[in-house]
Amino acid sequence: GQQVMQIPQYQHVQEGEDFTTYCNSSTTLSNIQWYKQRPGGHPVFLIQLVKSGEVKKQKRLTFQFGEAKKNSSLHITATQTTDVGTYFCAGAGSGNTGKLIFGQGTTLQVKP
């Protein structure tokens, strides 16, 4: 079945440093979504990428979808303590079921 792998599992950075998490799918995706979960909280939707090679930005966050629609990345520029949490990618296969397969997540710790 479809699998979504995400690396690294953990990342500790100094405030102000950049951060990147990578996501790879075993199958071609119709779209990929990114979520953020704060400690003790629930996942919150950040963005959806649909087109091959798509790049979207949200302030300091840059999201990319690979040309083959099998990989994606999230890059945070100049991290802040408010960026702390776990970032998940989630891939949607073909069909219109709406179901997402989530990666294992990358937990970001930011040292002030």
Added chain:
Amino acid sequence: NAGVTQTPKFQVLKTGQSMTLQCAQDMNHNSMYWYRQDPGMGLRLIYYSASEGTTDKGEVPNGYNVSRLNKREFSLRLESAAPSQTSVYFCASSRQGGYGYTFGSGTRLTVV
């Protein structure tokens, strides 16, 4: 706007007991989902309902059943709880096609 409401928030069960986790959404979403979250495993799909009147198995359906009671409500039942079902359970909903899940706040279940 309440969004997605899950009850209960916490539950302790003895092995072999049964219980139902409730989920309701007030966003007029067609699709609803149940995920479980375990450390290092990300979010794994248990069951989903692409639209009212339909349910389908996800990645880890064994030991669970679901009911899509109406468009708003999607419940998850554990018939005979096992310690391996100790987890945090999240309900989510989305528009048809799965764009941008809205998650509930979760149910933390411990089976002893």
